Amino acid sequence: MLSFLLNKIIMALSFDYKFRVRYVDTDKMGIVHNSNYFRYFEMGRIELMRHLGVSYKTMEDKGIMMPLIEQYAKYLRPAYFDEELIVRTSLEEIPSVKIKFDYKVLRKKDNEEEVICQGYNILAFINENTRRPHQCPEWIKEKLKENFADL
Amino acid sequence: MLSFLLNKIIMALSFDYKFRVRYVDTDKMGIVHNSNYFRYFEMGRIELMRHLGVSYKTMEDKGIMMPLIEQYAKYLRPAYFDEELIVRTSLEEIPSVKIKFDYKVLRKKDNEEEVICQGYNILAFINENTRRPHQCPEWIKEKLKENFADL
């Protein structure tokens, strides 16, 4: 029962965003350039937050900035121009002064999923005026709780 | 005599900036992606202005923004990873509320120059606060005159 619940929670705090590989994203090796996966991570993160009802834009309008602290990617397979890929972003821990996102970039192939790249990043909450670290705003935590409550 | 002088003026208001093609600038065709030339134009423009004693950064610090109005590029030859190229930026007209820059991206080959891409762009002077068009600031015109005066 518990594992079933936990699974539901993780699914609730996970979001799949589909996108197409742009021509400009490839390099002379004929594959997606490594740096672009971090841009896909960013797209995924923004879409997960939108899905949770927390607009990245609103957050910035409220004077909260989220600079990156660290990030990591592991490259498992190449991806090619014009492919439809999915960036799956998940939130596995309650945020504090930091927030950690996990990512998988994958393709669907014959109903199977093939992971192309996986990674994570950690962001801080910063007050735009003071440029000091800041606890995760209450209204964001509320939004997260609402998503738990929906289960 | 006059053409000699004009030539000197144009040379004075022209600047060659050397750079190397990055791996990430290439695409799956194995050549520099077309959109990157506009980024090279930007580098050239900033370096010409630095050469004239007009720092782009200072200008932004003074509340002057220079949004692009229009731009054009003609692609004559491909460029490849790791090549050393030159972006030659020139200013052929005295700026008013707008300023026009001309560009050539070229390679040197056996003491000859091979033009890869040429183009231009037109920028406006905008007051950051009012977001309204603005005459080219006097201190920039002064800098341009100084460069003429050096001849």
Place this chain on the structure above:
Amino acid sequence: MLSFLLNKIIMALSFDYKFRVRYVDTDKMGIVHNSNYFRYFEMGRIELMRHLGVSYKTMEDKGIMMPLIEQYAKYLRPAYFDEELIVRTSLEEIPSVKIKFDYKVLRKKDNEEEVICQGYNILAFINENTRRPHQCPEWIKEKLKENFADL
């Protein structure tokens, strides 16, 4: 009658592709960087061709490359992070050894359309092996005719 037909033809050879402005597409001015519009043009072109049944990828697989000859953009308004924009790509002339695409990047606002950027580009058909210019392949012309025939 004729103008009605022409209008239908142009509509048939025009395609709207919706996309969202990525964070990384912005610059320190807080707006979409000028070079990115050429990347949006590329997305639009690829989607128009897909819509016409001409996959860019298939074309490359058949050994046809489409290098850019020239391109132009006029910037009318700024665009911002997270906005949903449309790139409208249209084909107004029958292609020969070259093909010209026209673009509008726009936002919908209260059922009105606001043009942010408009431009065009001209591409050549090149044989990958010989690297020589090439007439627009018959199967592409056939596809275009099919789209006319649908009217």
Place this chain on the structure above:
Amino acid sequence: MLSFLLNKIIMALSFDYKFRVRYVDTDKMGIVHNSNYFRYFEMGRIELMRHLGVSYKTMEDKGIMMPLIEQYAKYLRPAYFDEELIVRTSLEEIPSVKIKFDYKVLRKKDNEEEVICQGYNILAFINENTRRPHQCPEWIKEKLKENFADL
């Protein structure tokens, strides 16, 4: 004595490459976008290899590809438009089927060095034809030994 030697070895296999932050590298936060540091890493890696006498281009011409396996970056401070930064790339282990590079992106300030970002990446040697992993080519190892021998 040994530590002195080791220090010389590490210095020999380390290379500082100076570059200027481009306008397009910034985002709406007014700082260099996180994904660009991986592009700086790449520039640093290519320049270290050139310094060691191993051209990245030659390597690709010889049919050796070096896809990325994994990479990591830690962000310590923001960097701004027009700053002159240094990417310091170092090679601390003898390569096998993989090669690991360490990076620091830093600014010099009053003769002190301020680290902005540090990280690493691991690349594999792949045979272009077979697309299979490959030992680090002997001629590259020779080049590395030459650099040790110079001490």
